[in-house]
Amino acid sequence: MSAATSPLVASGTPRGLRGRSVRGHIGDIAGNYWVGRIVKAILTIYLVVTLTFFLVRLMPGNPVESFILNLVQTQGLTYPQAQAQAASLFSFDVNAPLWQQYVDYLGNLLHGNLGVSIVSTGTPVSVMILQYLPWTLFSVGLALLISFVLGVTLGILMAYRRDTLPDHVLSTIAAFISGVPNYLLAILIVVFLGIRLHLVPFTAMRGSLSPGVSPNLSLQFIGDALFHASLPIAVYVLTTVGGWMLLMKSNTTSTLGEDYVLVARARGLRDGRITAAYVGRNAMLPLISALAISVGFIVGGSTVIEQIFVYQGIGWILGSAIVSLDYTVMQGIFLILTISVVVSNLLADLLYGKLDPRVRIAGSQ
16 A cells, blocks of 8 residues: 555544544543533532422422412303413413423523513513512622621731730630521511610611612612611621631631741741731632632522511512412522522632642542
8 A cells, every 4th residue: 555545644643543532632621620510510500400390399289279269269260261371371381290391491491481470470580580689689799798808807817816815805706606597696686676675667677678769879779778788788797707707817827827928027028918918818718719609698598587677689589489389489599599509619619729720630630
């Protein structure tokens, strides 16, 4: 066989090597740190969506049947007529078997359709989520920012003043408040500050905005929004700042004993520069990933608090949907909760792997 017709020469690469090269690329992609985390996130979302779909239907009661009977009683329709009207209003076939409803539900999700509320007839779930979600993001997001900054600052102070009176006092306070559940603190505020002492006007603070105030960039709107969100924000800050304080103190204390900090001090660098360039940067690394994870719980961590203070965010509408067995609203909100938690954990993994390459290398082995 001549050189011109040899398959090795014509292709430039032996066929076996080309096959191994393709398999090698596929293996590299499958074993990639980023790809693995993204695939796990997608599978987690799918599993939670599936479990949510079936679990909410195992709850006692049937809101669709109640809606049909209400049509029969109030509008004088026959049962088949009321059933046909219900089927036209909802985004699923009320007579279809459960597996068929599940397939239709997944198909609607792929098209961005979260369905229509069963209780608030004709209202799309996506519209309800967009109406209430911003208030939860505002209240819990602002509280998380305040808590994180305050906790990091006090944690550094405690580490630099360890074994002194301020350290002992702050450590005791942080350990105590971090162990108090947020709903318990909210109830205590209502009982003592509202009912017993009458220091807080709970009736005026209900809702997310006062009547007649519309969202805009005016100082009136901002002040009114802060007024209604002040109690939830205070509860979130008080019950989370202790954890940030103790975590930052522990990380800072550990970092202060590292060799590179001792070398920096031996070189005569100022304490401010050592704190900013050496201690703070390395001590903050675990907190950054913890902050990313905490962001995911912004949406889901407000259900009980918003019910107690009647703050109309996504947690408040979720509680109302659970009481009224509004399947579609529950599914839509649980989907948002799942995505927010999973995505925040994914971002934490990716961010930590970016900041600390040792994690990424270990995860790919």
